[in-house]
Amino acid sequence: MVPSGQLSPAPPGNPPAAPAEIDTVCLGDLASDPGWRRPVLLERDLLVLITGGHGTAELDFRALPARPGTLLRVRAGQVLRCSGPQLDATVVRWDAAALAGLDVDPDAVPARFQLAGEDEDAVINEVSQLAVDCQRHHGVAAARGLLRHQLAVLLLRLSLLPGRPDTATPAEAATFHRLCREVERGYQHTRRVEDYATRLGCSVRTLTRACLSVTGRSAKQVVDDRVALQASRLLAATDEPIARIGRRLGFSEPTNFGRFFTREVGVSPGAFRAAREQPVPGALVRPRPPADAGGGRRGA
Template structure:
């Protein structure tokens, strides 16, 4: 499994070993490198800092003693402000593959759910405790492989994730009716956004009305159900434009747009930029995506 997708170079250092599904590295994407898309989860502990982390085009300043959980599929870029890139070598990262835990295996936490704890840098009350646990896990990863070793790593990782859940319960399931409705909608959207942008389709699949979905979405996000759908499609479009070598037409087709012009209009409406203009913002980074290749970009 490569840590980045649609890249020619493999980042083997941040790839969890197949026998364990859990691994360790300094950073999942090197500081100053081009924006990449992770295929694995990454728990990034920054013991010194500062470390700039751009996750899905939101910039976070991670100071000393903070931890960030980056999810599979998210666009990721690291940088070290006013400091030599070597300073990022102090960071320690635990990576693990999706599907390592069943959805209901860890109480109150579904690790593969994109909504969960530590989505922005979490200030740890005792960073040394987490650093010791992550260093211990990393040392065990380097040991002899086997079923017992894999089970040990899995239990160590579960303990880390549950500690994060206790520290940050922002991803806990809402208890009200509208919250539960929106949660069902959000999960269905995550699986189907590339196939349908029609709220009517999601309402039919969930056995409710469009009005119910819209009311739940407004209550939970301040956005209509249609806006929530379009937000998710636009996010994926930005990820693919910034971090892959797919053409603009290929990005559009992967999201259900049969015609590049339709995709271009949608993207401009959602972001205020053409796909080519957005992609050009990432062309000046080392290894960045080349500029627009189509006249209609």
């Protein structure tokens, strides 16, 4: 007899169930160290709904206040650290393939939103139901469609929450997001704005104007920000040698990487790594473009 609450073993001849594309966990399950002494480099997309306690969530080295009703949208590849007395949350995790074929853009959800009123009630209900169904139907292939559509509805609801309007024109915003996609594909190979302008079929001036309108920073600064951010993530969340991190980011010489990082972040790579177990009082890395922080300015 299988003990209550445990799944029955798979019948003979049937392969084991594949890892869940969508699941829910507690906040503490994200970090092997319960004290969150260093940031965690995340491999899956997340929604984090704070349900108890007050504290701080450091998302890509930005200190964000966290309290009940705070919702964080965390993208795969970002680093996260949470601290605070009895800070607790429900975490929804998913793989990129989970939303394939559905008309939903997870990056339209802001990086942080403080829920209130009817919006808070609706989101809490949907997250709670998703958590119940993930647990109830764990390993059940027939439930995959249910969980996918529940997640899609939740993300669509969050993307429609009211927020601050963007100041960029639609054309500038579109150009900026096209640049961000190209930078995401190519930042390990080139930091030249001219290369991105060629790929996008526009001028450097057009890219710079779009970036200034959306972020207040030039196209060159946007590209360098992305490289500095990835370097910061790897320095803080891994033990990979500094020279190897530099090579991964396109720097042939460690000294060039060191000069770049010090200029962009304000401290050397070694000093940044040495301080990674200390809480971040503010943004150490220059402000990221809205798309990199989770798709918009809303709710920050």
